Amino acid sequence: MAKSFKMESVEVEMVETPNRRICTRIPAPESLPVIEKLRKFEPVSMSGQPLVVWDKAEGFNVYDKYGNKWIDFSSGVLVTNAGHSNPAVKRAALSMIEHGLMHNYCFPTEIRSELAEKLVEISPEPLNKVFLLTTGSEACECAIKLARTYGLTKGGRKKIKIVTFMEDFHGRTMGSQMAGGSPSAKEWIVNLDPDMNQVPFPNSYYYDWADESRADYSDDRCFETWMGYLDSQGIKPEQIAAFMPETFQGGWAQFMPVGFVKRLRKFCDDNDILLIFDEVQAGFGRSGKLYSFQHYDVKADLVCLGKGVSSSLPLSGVIGRQDVLDLYGPNKMTSTHTGNPVCCAAALANIKYIFDNKLIEKSEELGYVLEKRLDEIIARYPEYIGNCKGKGLVKALVITKKNSREIDPDLAHDIVRISIEKGLLFFAPVGAGSTIKVCPPLVITKEALLEGLDVLEEAIGSAIG
Numbered sequence: 001m002a003k004s005f006k007m008e009s010v011e012v013e014m015v016e017t018p019n020r021r022i023c024t025r026i027p028a029p030e031s032l033p034v035i036e037k038l039r040k041f042e043p044v045s046m047s048g049q050p051l052v053v054w055d056k057a058e059g060f061n062v063y064d065k066y067g068n069k070w071i072d073f074s075s076g077v078l079v080t081n082a083g084h085s086n087p088a089v090k091r092a093a094l095s096m097i098e099h100g101l102m103h104n105y106c107f108p109t110e111i112r113s114e115l116a117e118k119l120v121e122i123s124p125e126p127l128n129k130v131f132l133l134t135t136g137s138e139a140c141e142c143a144i145k146l147a148r149t150y151g152l153t154k155g156g157r158k159k160i161k162i163v164t165f166m167e168d169f170h171g172r173t174m175g176s177q178m179a180g181g182s183p184s185a186k187e188w189i190v191n192l193d194p195d196m197n198q199v200p201f202p203n204s205y206y207y208d209w210a211d212e213s214r215a216d217y218s219d220d221r222c223f224e225t226w227m228g229y230l231d232s233q234g235i236k237p238e239q240i241a242a243f244m245p246e247t248f249q250g251g252w253a254q255f256m257p258v259g260f261v262k263r264l265r266k267f268c269d270d271n272d273i274l275l276i277f278d279e280v281q282a283g284f285g286r287s288g289k290l291y292s293f294q295h296y297d298v299k300a301d302l303v304c305l306g307k308g309v310s311s312s313l314p315l316s317g318v319i320g321r322q323d324v325l326d327l328y329g330p331n332k333m334t335s336t337h338t339g340n341p342v343c344c345a346a347a348l349a350n351i352k353y354i355f356d357n358k359l360i361e362k363s364e365e366l367g368y369v370l371e372k373r374l375d376e377i378i379a380r381y382p383e384y385i386g387n388c389k390g391k392g393l394v395k396a397l398v399i400t401k402k403n404s405r406e407i408d409p410d411l412a413h414d415i416v417r418i419s420i421e422k423g424l425l426f427f428a429p430v431g432a433g434s435t436i437k438v439c440p441p442l443v444i445t446k447e448a449l450l451e452g453l454d455v456l457e458e459a460i461g462s463a464i465g
């Protein structure tokens, strides 16, 4: 088992820059009772993150109550694209609360109409209707339900397969976890649906770097080999209702080859199969496009939205083809908190802010700065960094044992812990526990981004030392 973050405050060097401040032992001694209370009253599953008790977060900074201030490279798990507590988003949410509407169920509201119109307006064809929900898992569940219903209407009970990808993540509710590509995470389900199948992710991290014994699906010319895999699993085109990849795999920020996705799109068109992109973490400018699937230059039939859609309050959704979104009649596809008015106001203001401030372009440009500096860091520590992927302001560093292909979750943990002691915040390593994700809010300045990367470089040096 990988190391956990310890409830012991240690003496660390004081830090004071315009972007960071560390002025207590870390974790801050006065914060420990809060963490102890959480440990007592919350499930253990909630105790995996670094021991920083968030008091306030603004822009690209997170603050505790005790005077410490971090540069945030987590965006609170790729949510706060427009920055933490973005003033425009905050004003919009507050004014909806002050106006006096905090809940609407499925009754019509003006704010929901405005957000639905805006989402369709900014999204490429044929994404013409949107159903708003609350969490990313819920959006994925809903996309699965719509796709299967679509398959049933097109091919009867034999066209119901939902094909997702090994190592994908789509959430932790039953359907979304079943769609995920981690067998150990779904042992609890026991009776897995035989018509939810996982196939290799082309350009998989495993092939690409970690396990050369895996078949090479890294190239669009390998589409036929990949189809051969489907065939070997007994998955026939006429049985498939939908493919649903994560646009890039979150565990390693890994994209598919463009040519491959184009061929997949054609295959879907030829066989009346829906192509769904799970953009819960990939959307709203994160990778230098509004939606990350736009890197593939293909159309989507359905897209799962979440996280960066509001940069703050819980809102998610499925946006897609009108004929698919309209498969259920009145009151047959609803949710109590659908399009909560405060969340809608926040999302609308967030989208306006992202476009007005050209955050998508900024993500692309700063992405090059990030890539160049990470290349230097990798060149300095090539023995310990096995892989680095991503686009725009999402990058993933896979940490390994020295000169080995074996991942090193303990070293990754130490790098994150030491970074935090120096005023740079990451969430706990992901993937198989050894991937450090660099994903700051898109409003980060170039200077703060580079300062954070200097800290990361120092932290790697200390962790190895």
Ligand code: PMP
Residues within 6 Å of the ligand: 135, 136, 137, 138, 140, 169, 170, 171, 172, 246, 250, 278, 279, 280, 281, 282, 306
């Ligand atoms: N899909 C993807 C690609 C995700 O990254 C996540 C969350 N990490 C989810 C779905 C699930 O979202 P939520 O945690 O909001 O249910």
